[in-house]
Amino acid sequence: MRFHPDQTPDPDTILVFERSQSVRPSRLLDPSDVPAVDLTHYYGPAARRQPAGIPDLAEPEVVRHYTALSRKNFGVDSGPYPLGSCTMKYNPKVHETLASLPGFAGAHPLQGDAASQGSLELMARLEAQLCAICGVDRFTFQPSAGAHGEWTGLLMIKAYHESRGEHQRNVMLVPDSAHGTNPASAAMVGYEVRQISSGPDGMVDLSALEAALDDRCAGLMLTNPNTLGLFEKNITRIAELVHNAGGQLYYDGANINAILMQARPGDMGFDVVHLNLHKTFSTPHGGGGPGSGPVGVKSHLIPFLPVPIVAQTAAGSYFLDYNRPQTIGRVRSFHGSFGILVRAYAYILANGAAGLREVSEAAVANANYLLARLREAYDLPFDQPCLHEFVLSGTRQKALGCSTMDIAKRLIDYGYHPPTVYFPLIVKEAMMVEPTETETREGLEGLVEALLAIAREVETQPDLLHDAPHHTPISRPDELKAAKDPILSR
Amino acid sequence: MSGFVPILPQERQQMLAAVGISHPESLFDPIPPEVRWPGGDTDPYTAPAQSEMTVIRELKALADKNASTASHACFLGAGAYDHYIPAAVDHIVSRQEFLTAYTPYQPEISQGTLQAIFEFQSFICRLTGLPIANSSMYDGASAAAEALLMTIRQTGRSKVFLAGAIHPDTRAVVRTYLEAQNFIVEETPWPSAVLIWPADLSGYAGVLVQNPDFFGRVHDLASLVAAAHTAGALAVASSDPISLALLQPPGELGFDIAVGEAQVLGNSLSFGGPFVGYLAARESLLRKMPGRIAGETVDRAGRRSFVLTIQAREQHIRREKATSNICTSQALCALKATISLALLGGSGLFEMAAQSAAKAVYLQQQLVATGLFDAMDSQPVFREFAVRLAGDAQASAESTLARLNAFLLAKGLIGGLDLGTVHSSLAGCWLLAVTEKRTRAEIDHLVAAVHDFFARAGKEASV
Numbered sequence: 001m002r003f004h005p006d007q008t009p010d011p012d013t014i015l016v017f018e019r020s021q022s023v024r025p026s027r028l029l030d031p032s033d034v035p036a037v038d039l040t041h042y043y044g045p046a047a048r049r050q051p052a053g054i055p056d057l058a059e060p061e062v063v064r065h066y067t068a069l070s071r072k073n074f075g076v077d078s079g080p081y082p083l084g085s086c087t088m089k090y091n092p093k094v095h096e097t098l099a100s101l102p103g104f105a106g107a108h109p110l111q112g113d114a115a116s117q118g119s120l121e122l123m124a125r126l127e128a129q130l131c132a133i134c135g136v137d138r139f140t141f142q143p144s145a146g147a148h149g150e151w152t153g154l155l156m157i158k159a160y161h162e163s164r165g166e167h168q169r170n171v172m173l174v175p176d177s178a179h180g181t182n183p184a185s186a187a188m189v190g191y192e193v194r195q196i197s198s199g200p201d202g203m204v205d206l207s208a209l210e211a212a213l214d215d216r217c218a219g220l221m222l223t224n225p226n227t228l229g230l231f232e233k234n235i236t237r238i239a240e241l242v243h244n245a246g247g248q249l250y251y252d253g254a255n256i257n258a259i260l261m262q263a264r265p266g267d268m269g270f271d272v273v274h275l276n277l278h279k280t281f282s283t284p285h286g287g288g289g290p291g292s293g294p295v296g297v298k299s300h301l302i303p304f305l306p307v308p309i310v311a312q313t314a315a316g317s318y319f320l321d322y323n324r325p326q327t328i329g330r331v332r333s334f335h336g337s338f339g340i341l342v343r344a345y346a347y348i349l350a351n352g353a354a355g356l357r358e359v360s361e362a363a364v365a366n367a368n369y370l371l372a373r374l375r376e377a378y379d380l381p382f383d384q385p386c387l388h389e390f391v392l393s394g395t396r397q398k399a400l401g402c403s404t405m406d407i408a409k410r411l412i413d414y415g416y417h418p419p420t421v422y423f424p425l426i427v428k429e430a431m432m433v434e435p436t437e438t439e440t441r442e443g444l445e446g447l448v449e450a451l452l453a454i455a456r457e458v459e460t461q462p463d464l465l466h467d468a469p470h471h472t473p474i475s476r477p478d479e480l481k482a483a484k485d486p487i488l489s490r
Numbered sequence: 491m492s493g494f495v496p497i498l499p500q501e502r503q504q505m506l507a508a509v510g511i512s513h514p515e516s517l518f519d520p521i522p523p524e525v526r527w528p529g530g531d532t533d534p535y536t537a538p539a540q541s542e543m544t545v546i547r548e549l550k551a552l553a554d555k556n557a558s559t560a561s562h563a564c565f566l567g568a569g570a571y572d573h574y575i576p577a578a579v580d581h582i583v584s585r586q587e588f589l590t591a592y593t594p595y596q597p598e599i600s601q602g603t604l605q606a607i608f609e610f611q612s613f614i615c616r617l618t619g620l621p622i623a624n625s626s627m628y629d630g631a632s633a634a635a636e637a638l639l640m641t642i643r644q645t646g647r648s649k650v651f652l653a654g655a656i657h658p659d660t661r662a663v664v665r666t667y668l669e670a671q672n673f674i675v676e677e678t679p680w681p682s683a684v685l686i687w688p689a690d691l692s693g694y695a696g697v698l699v700q701n702p703d704f705f706g707r708v709h710d711l712a713s714l715v716a717a718a719h720t721a722g723a724l725a726v727a728s729s730d731p732i733s734l735a736l737l738q739p740p741g742e743l744g745f746d747i748a749v750g751e752a753q754v755l756g757n758s759l760s761f762g763g764p765f766v767g768y769l770a771a772r773e774s775l776l777r778k779m780p781g782r783i784a785g786e787t788v789d790r791a792g793r794r795s796f797v798l799t800i801q802a803r804e805q806h807i808r809r810e811k812a813t814s815n816i817c818t819s820q821a822l823c824a825l826k827a828t829i830s831l832a833l834l835g836g837s838g839l840f841e842m843a844a845q846s847a848a849k850a851v852y853l854q855q856q857l858v859a860t861g862l863f864d865a866m867d868s869q870p871v872f873r874e875f876a877v878r879l880a881g882d883a884q885a886s887a888e889s890t891l892a893r894l895n896a897f898l899l900a901k902g903l904i905g906g907l908d909l910g911t912v913h914s915s916l917a918g919c920w921l922l923a924v925t926e927k928r929t930r931a932e933i934d935h936l937v938a939a940v941h942d943f944f945a946r947a948g949k950e951a952s953v
Binding site: 012037151179264353408 | 791812
């Protein structure tokens, strides 16, 4: 699988391993100033016999190599990135400066509470803010991403039911419009997943929900606004139904940017809430992480939070509290992705109350503006006012021979990142558009013009779509070949 | 107002009016009035927006309350290590194209991220001696847990064994992951002095071993792998990637899966996160692997291209039948590790590893030579080792190390881990890590300060 000598690498896509090796070793490290150890003798049979095959390259070569790679990427700063459900908002540059302050970046996780008061205070302050924003009583910062948060939240729900002797509750309800992580997380806590269908209005079908509620129901996972960008208007009734059946209500916070400072999951009846700090609280997505998925809970679930949590002594100093007998345990090493917390805290400080409120106002306004401009050219299967995002369907274009994938690829030619496509699964040829509040007027207008132009091209020059994108480092890659004859390392 | 919203409220109003939405406040009408929130009387509902200057000042004040590797020489490890990060790493990852992109769903405009992931996978394969690796896991602990779930999927068996001294956080995370699905986790009695495992492993799906172990000790693992394979169980190694420059790679030893914490490559301590786990395996386990995997293919013109592949394992396709729920992982941290390895090169990585080994041995010898500590055992160590308070000091072991560490902190030194906080039977044991960053002068300073502490303690006792 590793060696394919018949292929000659394209010079533009040369791997770091294929670059010519430098004859001089790197001068990054000081020479050793302690007595040398004969390592082969010291480690005996455990010693490595062959070098690992890591090339020695000169620094200019390495920097050029990765700079060249970066130029083949599209980021939020490159242009509009309306990737639905992912909240690709602008990430303030100062966040990077702050996370790399030596007192944060150089703090060892086990250096002790006394030597870590700054980190612990930041965590305590951020926790109080997130509790107030979500209407819950406590947060854990342990989970590393949204899916990790879902799983952590479900573990707490499971522990809660078991603490009440309700061991038979092992079914988690998940709407058919849910993110794939919801059912996958439920399976990873050992739950059976039951799918709840959406009604014709795109909302949870109340009769389907009622039919699924019994004494095996552990709870319902819900995104609100849901993945169609629609607010589940029956949320109070849904909460009542789930709670009356003995279940717990889980809030998938992927879409909370829509309602930031306007409504709170806790007030809607949710017992558990996860947030994606890399979405709503503007920490960079990093090409697929690191994220952070803190989980907030109502008071009845506090005993089950993972360890450790930040606590305060009577004298006011902060400490990491591990002494929590009913905890679900640890979900990762140390105390969570602290560097991400620094950025989220800075974001809240910089915005203040009015700024955070404007985040949701502008995000919802931008989405509705785009929807109004695009609704004639594309189908809108669930025709209601949206919140922060909306889902169009490319079925009309598909009938003319151009798929949603073709539309997405053609949008790249116009300089925009495509929306999320083929999700949610309940919409055919779905295009999920989330402009976020940080998009510029120019960006919004340009995106509209591009999508309208593409809709015309479908009718007049469909091959422009079929062959798109035209100006990228590569054209469409052969994904079948990649899966059929996997080359996963060199 | 938010400083990060380019369109002013008035312009927003005009834009909406132009498309027939005359009352912007009506945009929130889909939210029923009973769950609208008018705003609270606590932070952040009362908070004014702060300027960038103020935010920097506030956060710097918090950061300055911490001890850090900038102000102190760090001899603490236990799963998080103060290795040198080449200056170019942060410059490259600060490029917005890497920093602000998301998961490479659109390969034509994500070749940078995809090729970098492919290179990360390749580096991990070269270090571990296994042919396939994924794009990253949350951390080393969750990587170990997911690897053991793989062994369960592969063998159809429902219990696993944790052999020897595995990091307590890894042990705890493994329990959380596996016990959630009613799988059974058994282990060598903790804290284990020796690497032992059940004579018959035939009921087990997998065996996990950490090498170097939690106490920095390096083991010969050939017999463990043989025992696992004889019993039809899979063998999983948790290995520090820098140590693999010196030690026989898991793949060569016959391990089926290798995992580990790659923070040590290019990622700062950052109070414990974000870190990055790696997971590599033999080819037959490909379809059991969790997480994103990048693969090489060609585009329509036949040019070499990279894509996310073997996605039929993943949550967005398989939902509850996926191999894992993981979606967002640690791409940027993996990129830091990749660039760090490229800058260090094979020779730099070897030098980093060799110095970490030699400096740990030097400190171990110096501390034992004081007569104040005994070595815990005679096995070879990598970068880290434990010592035990000698003789008289043993009696008051419980508080001695806490006071010693506080004393050292005041002298600009972050001391080792007081292992009594990990397990009561380890009271009086001290776990110290020495990376290539520590100079001989710093090591000698630590030893002198330890001397000084006990000399003062002795005087106080005699008074």
